[in-house]
Amino acid sequence: MARIDIQSLKDKEVELIYIAANLKEAKEVEKILMSSTIDYALSIESFDKVMGNVVSVEYKGLFFYVLQGQGKYCKGLLKKAGFIKEWND
Numbered sequence: 042m043a044r045i046d047i048q049s050l051k052d053k054e055v056e057l058i059y060i061a062a063n064l065k066e067a068k069e070v071e072k073i074l075m076s077s078t079i080d081y082a083l084s085i086e087s088f089d090k091v092m093g094n095v096v097s098v099e100y101k102g103l104f105f106y107v108l109q110g111q112g113k114y115c116k117g118l119l120k121k122a123g124f125i126k127e128w129n130d
Contacts, residue, residue, distance in 0.1 A: 043075060047082040047106065056112035059119055060088060060102040066124075067103045073122055074105070079115055082106045 058081075061067035067083075074081045084104045089097045107115050119125045 043080065044071065045080050045082050047084050050082050050106065050108070054109040055082070055106040056109045057104055058107055058112050058115045059105040059124060061105065062100070062102055069122075070105060070119065070124060073118055073124075074107075074115065077115075077118055079107060079111060081115075 059070055061070055071081075082105075084106065085101055086104045087099050087101055089099055091097050116125055
């Protein structure tokens, strides 16, 4: 399977499984999903990160989405590969 257009998922329930902060990280996550035959969609989006409980900084990231129901499996793959440090299913 492979990357699919985010617009093709607009009428389907999806789950965010990962936010990549840079291109290297995104390519590694893509490799894991592709080798596991997972269809996924990407979207560049903004997110806020609180620094020292005082300042909120806006960043851009590459958001990885899969069809709902595949999220648990995909997060498990990413945890095993060291991308997700803490995750409770």
